[in-house]
Every structure is written in C-alpha cells, then in structure tokens.
Amino acid sequence: MEPYLTIVFRTIIFYILILIIFRMMGKREIGELSILDLVVFIMIGELAVVAIERPNVRVLHAIVPMVLLMFIQIIMAIISLKSKRFRDLVDGKPSIIINRGKIDEVAMRKQRYNFDDLMTQLREKDIRSIADVEFAILESSGSLSVIEKLKNSNEVPKQGDITIPLIIDGSIEEENLKRINKTNLWLRQELKKKGYRDVKKISFCSYENGKFFIDLQDE
Template structure:
C-alpha cells in the first residue's frame, strides 16, 4: 500500500515539476521545436518515468538531472539569441526548396529531402501542384512554409512575387543571402550609408524585399 501511494505521489509531483520546467524553458509550438529542445524534452520525460517506476530512487537524485537539463537548455537558448553562428549550429538554417517557381535540387540534397517529402507537405497545405508555388522554404524545425503564386488578371499568368531576404541579423551580414540576390557586401554598406547607418553592428535586423529595405536597430542598453 505504501509503495502504491508513493507511485501516486511521484506521478503527481513529476507531472507538476515537468509543467514548471517546460514553462520556464519558454513557449514553443511542438512543430517549432529544435533538435536541442526535442532531446531535452525526451530526456526529462525519461528521467521522470524512471523515477516513478523505481520508488527506491531518491527524489533528489531524480530531480537534480532534470533541473540541470533545464538550466543547460535555458543557457543555450540565451546563447542562441546572442549569437547567430551558435543559433545556426544548434537549430540549423532554413533552406529555400522552391525559388520563384524553380525547384532547387541541390538544396534538397543538402537537407536529405526528397520529392515525396515535398509533395506530402504541399498536400498537407492543400496545394495540388508544384506549379502553383512561388516559394517553398524548409524551416529549421522541419516544417515547410509555402508562398503561392499570385494570380493576375489573366488566369494563365502569375505575377512573380518576392520574399523577405534577411541581409543583416544581429549585426552580422548574411553573405549567402547577398549572393542570392546578386549583391555584394560593398553594395549593402553603401545602401546603409545612404540611409544614415554607418555601423552595421548596431543593426539588429535588415531585410530586403521588392527593392525596399526594412531596418531595425538594436535596443539601446
């Protein structure tokens, strides 16, 4: 009877503890979990199961590694906010699978992403044909973001749109994105100078879309 009550108590206790831990680690949708988040969540869940199934294990010995994992996850999350390189290393980068209606096979190979995966995710978004897609971006979470072609007055034609291209993130110039739009670092710096921004490190976010810039400065401390 005592062991039965212990299991009930531990189940309720670890249920409450896991809720608190996940709450402290921040709100994220299941589909947006990074590999790091997923590993931490699985390990915390496994530790809780072991502690419930083995009442002889001291409560402190079960709680300590769970709290330690929470601390590691929070520290790494803060580090990813401050460092773009660290964020790319941990979470990975989004990949453009379809660019202006053209499939990028090289990007698919790099992500080990096949046409069955692409068609499945397009069907999940109620898109019947790849021909209807202007941009498809494979996010770091594994989800597919899709921008459909905009139909013009003539139904047989579609207007080519554009997507937001981040050129500066956390004060760091995104060289790959500059190459994607056939621009150089020098061009970007000259454009920023024209707008009164001489120190790119003070720019938190700068994007380029349809020939227009969106610029956000870092918060002043």
C-alpha cells in the same frame, strides 16, 4: 498498497515539476521545437519515468538532473538570442527548396529531403501543383513554409518576391547576398545612402521588391 501510493505520489510530483520546467523554458509549439529542445524534453521525460517506475530511486536523484537540464536549456536559449552563429549551429538554417518557382535539388540533397517529402508537405497545405508555388522554405524545425504565386484579376499566376534577411544581429548574411546577386560592398553603400554607417548597430535588415526594412538595435 504502499508501493501504489508511492507511484501515485511520485507521478503527481513529477507531473507538477515537468509543467514548471517546461513553463520556465518558454512557450514553443511542438512543430517549432529544435533538435536540442526535443532531446532535452525526451531526457526530462525519461528521468521522470525512471523515478516513477523505480521506487528504490530517490526522488532527489531524478529532480537534480531535470532541474540541471532546465538551466542548461535556458542558458543555451540566452546564448542563441545573442549569437546568430551559435543559433545556426544549434538549430540549423532554413533552406529554400523552391526558389521563384524552381526546385533547388542541391538544397534538397543537403537536407536529405526527397520529392515524396516535398509533395506530402505541399498536400498538407492544400497546394495542388508545384507550379503554384513561388517559394517553399524548409524551416529548421522541419516544417515547410510555402508562399504561393500572386494572382491577378484573371487568376494568372505572376512572380512575387520574398523577404531576404541581409543583416541579423549586426552580422551580414553573405549567403543571402549571393541569392539576390548582390555583394557586401553594394549593401554597405546602400546603407550609407540611407544614413546607416555602422552595420553592427543594425539588428535586422531585409530586402524585398527593391525595398529595405531596417531595424536598429536597442540602445
């Protein structure tokens, strides 16, 4: 009877501990978990399972690495908030799979993403035809964000635009500039016209339909 009581006691302890750890690590939907999040969650779960199944393993020997993983994850999250480069390294970058109605096969190959994957995820979003899609973005979490073509009163699809981040955390996104056929010099000149001379003071700058959205960093 005693071994069963030990298992029950440990199950309750680690259940509460895991709830506390996940709460402290922040709220994230399952579909939004990065690879790093998933690895940490699996490791914490495995440590708890081993401690529950093996009564000879001291509880403290499982709790210490679980708490350590929690602090590592929190530190990594803080660094990710402050560094766009680190965030891209850990979480990866979103990839535009369909750009203005045209499928980008090069981007698909880079992500090892095939047409079956594309069609499956489009069907899940009730998209019947690729012809109805203006933009499809494969997020770093693996989910597909879809922007359908705009429709006028006669239900005829027409081209829209997508928000293009040009500056994130004071750093210019050169790849996004290339996507809209603009240069670093063009961006700086446009910002100067609007009174923004120091790029590093800009937290976020996007470009959509010929208009800028600019948000300065907190001072």
